[in-house]
Amino acid sequence: MSFIDNRRNADDPAAFKAAFGRFATGVSVVTCAPEGVEPIGVTINSLSSVSLDPALAMFCLDDRAVALAQFLRAGHFALNILAEEQADVSNRYAGDHVIPESDPTETWESGAPIFRNALSVADCILLDTYGGGDHVILLGRVVQVGYREDAGPLIYYGGSYGKLAP
Numbered sequence: 001m002s003f004i005d006n007r008r009n010a011d012d013p014a015a016f017k018a019a020f021g022r023f024a025t026g027v028s029v030v031t032c033a034p035e036g037v038e039p040i041g042v043t044i045n046s047l048s049s050v051s052l053d054p055a056l057a058m059f060c061l062d063d064r065a066v067a068l069a070q071f072l073r074a075g076h077f078a079l080n081i082l083a084e085e086q087a088d089v090s091n092r093y094a095g096d097h098v099i100p101e102s103d104p105t106e107t108w109e110s111g112a113p114i115f116r117n118a119l120s121v122a123d124c125i126l127l128d129t130y131g132g133g134d135h136v137i138l139l140g141r142v143v144q145v146g147y148r149e150d151a152g153p154l155i156y157y158g159g160s161y162g163k164l165a166p
């Protein structure tokens, strides 16, 4: 007997979201700083490491997102993986993409904004993009990484935030 009692066609967006929403993920703000415009950040959970040698990582961005053109123009991105106390940061960058001066950031090799209080960071040079239906897959060469050992991850599951049990 199967425990799976909600079997639906995948073209039902609510069912698609409910099924994939049961894949618990971390949360990241992906940032870039194209020349001549304000640096931006977008909350995403569609990131993955791709390859160790060479070091590659990817994320998916809605092809209608205003920010897409900025990432293509910048030619770089930083994946700022959020710590458990940063749900407010996730909510902020899901709505407003401009990085305020009050947010503590620095830049590393690629030039993309690095959040100083993130849990971990991957600084990337944009290598390629691929069509993925209504999203675009952005693949980057990871040039530098950094991480903290004194905090846990912000978790996203079923449309809500959580953290790991101690």
Ligand SMILES: Cc1cc2nc3c(=O)[nH]c(=O)nc-3n(C[C@H](O)[C@H](O)[C@H](O)COP(=O)(O)O)c2cc1C
Binding pocket: 027, 042, 043, 044, 045, 046, 047, 060, 061, 062, 064, 065, 066, 067, 090, 091, 093, 094, 095, 097, 156
């Ligand atoms: C936890 C979380 C994860 C998200 N993941 C993605 C993602 O992987 N890709 C994406 O395009 N948008 C994702 N979004 C939505 C974006 O943050 C953002 O709201 C959306 O791109 C709207 O952009 P707009 O300002 O151009 O309308 C996520 C939002 C949240 C809260």
